[in-house]
Ligand SMILES: O=C(O)CCC(=O)C(=O)O
């Protein structure tokens with residue numbers, strides 16, 4: 001909603017050494033390699049392995065193969081998770097009060113999350129259900145936790161950008177356009193893992209405080 005807020009987040013991210021910005025006006029996207037240390041990545045992978053459920057979709061579209069990964073609901077009181085939350089907040093100045101609880105995602109060979117956007121479709125039947133308390137999703141911050149042997153890239157087809165997974169690499173983008181509307185150019189595909197496994201953490205921020213954690 002607030003363009004000056006987004007600008008503050010952008011300026012904050014850009015102020016860190018080694019941050020790359022996608023040179024495309026259609027999508028505000030940042031990459032920072034080695035955002036998490038190998039130890040931090042290993043600690044989260046351990047937690048994801050220990051506690052997984054099939055990943056779900058907010059907008060089921062009849063395709064049972066649309067998202068085939070597994071998800072871990074990470075515990076915000078766990079010191080490892082807390083430290084990463086705080087690192088994300090310091091990096092972006094995004095407010096953790098507006099953040100959904102951090103999730104882990106794990107992909108085996110052949111698993112993927114087909115092309116989608118992270119915002120809730122304003123036209124969908126469940127829009128109200130997902131957004132009534134905390135509002136629409138604003139920023140997505142994700143971090144790859146391991147090097148994938150083959151496959152597993154995140155492909156942003158509207159801007160012709162492929163991001164390769166790499167242990168500790170952060171990826172962050174704004175799901176909204178400057179006028180506050182949902183940005184369809186954020187469409188992205190977590191492509192099939194071809195060899196090895198892929199682990200990521202995802203952190204989504206909302207327009208209003210996340211009420212129930
Ligand atoms: O795993 C990825 O590369 C992307 C994950 C993703 O898009 C999501 O969980 O919404």
Ligand SMILES: [Fe+2]
Pocket residue numbers: 116117118188
């Ligand atoms: Fe996504």
